[in-house]
Amino acid sequence: MSSVIDWQPSGSYTDITYETAEGIAKITINRPERRNAFRPQTLFELQEAFNLARDDSNVGVIILTGAGEQAFCSGGDQKIRGDDGYMGDDEVAQRGIGRLNVLDLQVQIRRLPKPVIAMVAGYAIGGGHVLHVCCDLTIAADNARFGQTGPKVGSFDGGYGSWLLAQTVGLKKAREIWYLCRQYSAEEAERMGLVNAVVPLERLEEETVTWAREMLEKSPLALRMVKGAINAVSDGAAGMQQFAGDATMLYYMSEEAQEGRDAFKEKRAPAFDRFPRRP
Ligand code: S0N
Numbered sequence: 382m383s384s385v386i387d388w389q390p391s392g393s394y395t396d397i398t399y400e401t402a403e404g405i406a407k408i409t410i411n412r413p414e415r416r417n418a419f420r421p422q423t424l425f426e427l428q429e430a431f432n433l434a435r436d437d438s439n440v441g442v443i444i445l446t447g448a449g450e451q452a453f454c455s456g457g458d459q460k461i462r463g464d465d466g467y468m469g470d471d472e473v474a475q476r477g478i479g480r481l482n483v484l485d486l487q488v489q490i491r492r493l494p495k496p497v498i499a500m501v502a503g504y505a506i507g508g509g510h511v512l513h514v515c516c517d518l519t520i521a522a523d524n525a526r527f528g529q530t531g532p533k534v535g536s537f538d539g540g541y542g543s544w545l546l547a548q549t550v551g552l553k554k555a556r557e558i559w560y561l562c563r564q565y566s567a568e569e570a571e572r573m574g575l576v577n578a579v580v581p582l583e584r585l586e587e588e589t590v591t592w593a594r595e596m597l598e599k600s601p602l603a604l605r606m607v608k609g610a611i612n613a614v615s616d617g618a619a620g621m622q623q624f625a626g627d628a629t630m631l632y633y634m635s636e637e638a639q640e641g642r643d644a645f646k647e648k649r650a651p652a653f654d655r656f657p658r659r660p
Contacts, residue, residue, distance in 0.1 A: 385587045392430070396423035398448070399430045405593045406434035407444045416455035416504055417447035421469035423458075424482045428489060435493050441601055442593040443493070445516055446500040447509075450524065450582060453499065456507025457483065459534060483508050487541050490515045491612055492623055494605040496596050500589040501525045502582055506564070507534070511542035514549060517608060519575065520589045522582040525567040527575060533562045548615055550575055602631075 388400035388407060396419075398409045408430045410417040419427075434443045447453040461468045466479025473480065490497050490512070499505070499513035502522040507530045513519050521527075529546075531537040537559070547555035550573045557563070567579040580588040596604060609627050613620035632638045637656045644651035 386590050392433070394426045394430075396420070397426045397430060399433065401434075401437070401440060403594070404439055404441045404597045405444060405590065406430075406437065406440045406442075407446065408434070409446050409448050410454050411448040412458075413447070413449040413451065415458060415460070416452035416506075417449075417509065418455045418458040418460075419483060419508065420458040420461055421467050421471070421474070421480045421482055424480075424486050427486055428482075431486070431489050431493060435495065441495060441597045441604075443495055443497045444500050444589055444593065445490075445497060445512065447503070450502045450522075452503040452509070453501040453505040453525070454509025454512055455504055456509045456511075456530070457536070483512075484540065487511065487515045488619075491541070491616065494608060494627070495601075496593075496604060496608065498589055498592060500585060501527075501567075501576070502585055506530055507536070508538065508542075511538050511546075514546050514575075515541050518577045518592065519570075520585065520592060521567040521570060521576040521579045522585040523567050523579055524582050525570070525576075525579070526564045527567075527570045528562060528564040529559050530562050532559065545615060 386402045386405070388402045390398060390400045392399045396410065396412055398411050400407045400409070408427065410419065410423060410427070412418060412423065431443070434440045457467055463477070463479040466481045468474040468479055496518065497516045499516035499519040501513055501519055503524055504526050505513045506526070506528055510527055510529055529542070543555065543559070546558065550558070554573050567576065570576045571579050578588060606627060609620070609624040613624040616623070637653065640653060641651050
């Protein structure tokens, strides 16, 4: 895959890379020898990178991808799966306690108020498939393969991996994907509304960057509100919390709210009478 943009790497990570260019952050799962399966350390690093991208006001769109052409992500690293979750090198694992911290990352991607694009070459399988489902958009290479494996390897995702998938492709198709654990080509995925576009592998990054650039031309606040609105319905109270927070932020930005703050600081009565009581 040729690069169409001058990515600038930053940070020091073992399991991922973090790069930025032209208002886009690219976060890459970098464990190609395991088809980019994630372990607890991978997820801690991904969470840090997504936080960096969220806080960087130069960044408007985030791309999540996997290193190499073989896989986007093959889910949880089955080789370090313990009896209650995934084991790492940290103190918690030393005490024999496993983690399921991919769930925190899924929530983080949903809450992040900037569009996240999954750029998929090769396999998006198991927990890796759920990650692309959680992203706002998916651009797939023609070699991409999609599917869930849980019932084959003794796991399942009863959260976004089930009901957000069902919301995306419909109930019957979601059941088929989980019950049969088949793999689907990029074209099949596009037909079921699971991906936004399919392009030749060598054009994957070019196409993804084109979509990102197009979004960067749009109003960041409008994109933030639309993402929040679309997710609010399916995220229930937590989604409303996010959307309500955004409403509060917009109110804070108004002269009307600032009058209340200024009146308090200046120890005077607020003069709200100059603001209209809107129909
Ligand atoms: C991806 C597949 C289809 C690729 O096949 P291919 O190209 O033939 O390559 P392989 O030779 O099979 O693999 C190359 C090397 O990579 C290793 N590897 C591949 N995937 C994994 C993996 N997931 N974990 C560890 N290693 C992996 C291979 O072993 C091989 O290395 P060597 O030769 O050294 O052994 C194919 O590899 C495949 O089917 N992989 C397994 C896919 C899978 O079942 N993933 C796990 C599914 N489950 C989850 O993801 C858990 C979900 C989850 O995370 C979650 C959800 C909700 C709540 C909690 C959790 C949680 O568990 O955290």
